[in-house]
Amino acid sequence: MISLRKLLPTLLPSRQVSTRSRRLLAALSLAGLIGAPLVGQAKIEDLDHVVAVVDEDVVMASELDHQLAQVRNQIKSRGSLPPDDVLREQVLEHLIVQRLQLSLAERMGMDVTDAEIDQTVERMRASNKLGPDQFLAKLAEDGLTLDALRQQLRDELLVQKVQQARVYYRIQITDQEVDNFLNSEEGKFWLSPEYDLGHILVAFSGNGRGEDLTNTQARAQTIYRELQKGGDFQALAVSHSSGQNALQGGALGWRKAVELPTLFSEQLDGKGVGDVTEPFKSGAGFHILKIYNRRGAEQTVVPQAKVRHILIKPSEILSDEQAYNKLIDLRQQVLDGADFSALAKENSEDIGSMLAGGDLGWSLPGKFVPEFEQVLEQTKVGEVSQPFRSQFGWHILTVDDRRNENMTDTVIRNQAINLLRSRRFNEELDIWLQELRSQAYVETKLR
Structure with a gap:
């Protein structure tokens, strides 16, 4: 009897095996086809088999063998190899934890674009100072094709994204920690x-x-x-x-x-x-x-604008055109002498600023969406913009004042926070991966 569960992985690229074959196998199982004998066929030797079940996913022997071969090549260039059974278990554990992270990335809707992979491949080629043909030849020496490399890079980039999304938010850096670092000898050296x-x-x-x-x-x-x-x-x-x-x-x-x-x-x-x-x-x-x-230690001067706005959101009872026309009317009222702040309190649908007369405070780079920043940059002090659309709805804005603000201290503190957070990242990552592994269903089937 031919086992479709063992035969299917040989028909699919190694990384796609788990997702595609799992879904196909589930459908075949429900249809009662898996395990059904194929009349007149001799018994065929298993071509692949499952070495680990990871929640709803699987790791195939072909994947493990492929990864083992790559790791052996890398380790040989640096020193002696550990015992084969030890290395095999280590590599399988790596694949299990990777699979858990890739599954989480899929559930979170994360993706990696072809452009991101292209850039990574190009950086690899350039850093090794290899031409296109030399690069392909080097991959072949390592037992890789360009397609296989791209799939590996896709997985690695996805893992990086899910790690950053889940681990960084766990790391909280206090103002006191930043102060202690900046006042330390190390901090003074870093600032120098x-x-x-x-x-x-x-x-x-x-x-x-x-x-x-x-x-x-x-x-x-x-x-x-x-x-x-x-x-x-x-x-x-x-x-x-x-x-x-x-x-x-x-x-x-x-x-x-x-x-x-x-x-x-x-x-x-x-x-x-x-x-x-x-x-x-x-x-x-x-x-x-x-x-x-x-x-290092450059002064950071940021142009800022003190801005107010009125937001009108289209809805089932207010069409896009009606929202636009309402702001046209409000703008004209301001031009005729009405108080912008009073109109914002009465009409704006931005809950965060309406009670303050539409006041959004002083701008910072990246604080507002691009459409808002573009209009803000073009609006002079005292002017009222034409209505414009963003993802939040229709706006008009007015600029109360402009200034060039020395943001050096803010930039330095933000850089220090990033440095301290990155130092704690690996420690927090290890803890998070242990939690992820302990909460998963994992069954290994090494022969």
């Missing part, structure tokens, strides 16, 4: 700007006093004047610097300000990219620094 620097040292030839001090300072000033005229910093460093990096054009590379001697960091204060410091003295001689580039 980073410079790509060039360095010239004009060293003392003697004791650095009297005539030696004067001559050394004069030589440094001569080099500085050359630089002010457009001289090549690297060439002058090779010719005149006594620093350890002189033959590399005086390049110090990227350095955090807190990693530099205080004497150096003080000279960089207030300087911008391309600037050269005047010669400054240390115990070794006179130094000149050039800032090739800088990153």
Whole structure:
């Protein structure tokens, strides 16, 4: 007797086996077809079999063997392999947990677009510095086709999405935690700007006093004047610097300000990219620094608008056209002298702002939907916009004021929250995966 449960997986791509064959098998079971003998057929050796039942899904032996082969290839390049039975159980557990996450992603309606997979494949190819044909050849060496790789990437990206959706919301970072981090030595280091620097040292030839001090300072000033005229910093460093990096054009590379001697960091204060410091003295001689580039600790100034709006939502008793016409009438009332705030309190259907006269406060990038932000950007202070449509309904808005606000502290705190959250992610992820695994029905059938 041929077992359709064991034969079907050989007819489908490995990752699609679980979903498609499960549904087909369920239908066949209900029809009483599974297990029915096929008259005149000899017994056929099983081509595949289930190695784990995971809730309503299954993991097939072919999937496990394929994953095992890939893992063996990866581990061999780094060291010795663990015992085969241990490795087999580890890989099966990985597939079980992956299947649970993919099932959850499906229930949550998550998906990965072909464009996302295309971008990931291209990044992989580019990072390995391989041409298209070389990339395909490399995949073949690893026992993969491009279609198989794309399916693996689809699963991995889905797993990442469901992890981020379920784990990040579990991690709460308090204001006190942010304050403690920013005030710590680590936080100060993290906040410190980073410079790509060039360095010239004009060293003392003697004791650095009297005539030696004067001559050394004069030589440094001569080099500085050359630089002010457009001289090549690297060439002058090779010719005149006594620093350890002189033959590399005086390049110090990227350095955090807190990693530099205080004497150096003080000279960089207030300087911008391309600037050269005047010669400054240390115990070794006179130094000149050039800032090739800088990153971190930038000021973040955000243009903001103080905005009010009136929202009218189309409904079964108010058509889209009627909602639009109602706002046309309200706009005209404002232009004729009516108070926008009073009209918002009487007519707006935005519960969150109507009692405040439609006041939405100061805008922030991404605070409003794109349609709203586009009209807001085009509306001058004191003007009332024409009615416009968003996903929430029809709006008119007015801008009470505009300003450029320094949001550096807000941006820094948000970045610190993201950093602290990412540090706790792996720990929280392990806990969540354990919970997910413990709540699932799993039956393994390793032979």
